[in-house]
Amino acid sequence: MATEILKCPVCKATFVGWHSDIRSQLSASLQSLFPAVLTLKRACDRSVVTEMYERCSGNGPFLLNKKLVERHSARWRGKVARYADHCNIYLEAASKGLITALPSFPEPPAMTIVPEYEWILAVYLQDVLQRLDFVKASITSTFGRILKMDATKKIVKKLQGRSKGTAEWCVNVGNEHGQVLMSVLTSRDGKVGLAKMVNGLMDRFAASRKQPPEVIYVDRDCCSGITKNMFHLWPQMHIRLDIWHFMRRIASGCNSEAPYVWNVHAEAL
Missing domain, CATH: 3.30.420 (Nucleotidyltransferase; domain 5)
Structure with missing residues (x-):
């Protein structure tokens, strides 16, 4: 993600463009267009965070983590299968003499480790803090x-x-x-x-x-x-x-x- 670094002329503090202090100055409609909840090293898609809204005894961060691991595993296996299909195309072409040099195929990259449920809960809390004014207004009305x-x-x-x-x-x-x-x-x-x-x-x-x-x-x-x-x-x-x-x-x-x-x-x- 590319962004700009902004500097406050009063306190001389620097902020990146996607910092919460910067985004909070935008209107609610523009803030809703931001597609992810950002943490220090990772970003979480809002479609994942919304699955935590209806929390109950059987629907918590631990269960959501298991679902995310299954989804990522299924998508990774599909990509590995497509990679193997493309490799077979080159092998068949080499066997038929269509290409002279047999290319070398590196091993497919390992699946990225899905963060633990503690991180998912921390992301959910950040999303709640961003909606805190709306939640307060809903309760007090x-x-x-x-x-x-x-x-x-x-x-x-x-x-x-x-x-x-x-x-x-x-x-x-x-x-x-x-x-x-x-x-x-x-x-x-x-x-x-x-x-x-x-x-x-x-x-x-x-x-x-x-x-x-x-x-x-x-x-x-x-x-x-x-x-x-x-x-x-x-x-x-x-x-x-x-x-x-x-x-x-x-x-x-x-x-x-x-x-x-x-x-x-x-x-x-």
């Missing part, structure tokens, strides 16, 4: 009439490197269509860790002039008043316990021999 707030520890256990151990909970807020309105990582549980998230969510509805949600389903503190105090700008919103957590509490109360203190009123349903 999502609203709902019925909300669901739940916390999990499964996501924070996947953090590695410097981020490992810096978060305790991942709190997600979704609507009745299964869309995510907000997702945050907190270092503690309770009102202190969620105050900024709740205030930001209420400010989003207010800035967009949207009606507050009618009901929100939570996994705890539906009757103690803690959640209601957090959403103080939405006094008309009903707070209910999620049915899945309600069934788990029923099972715990029916199966445990220890005394179980019910903290759920009938209106929680």
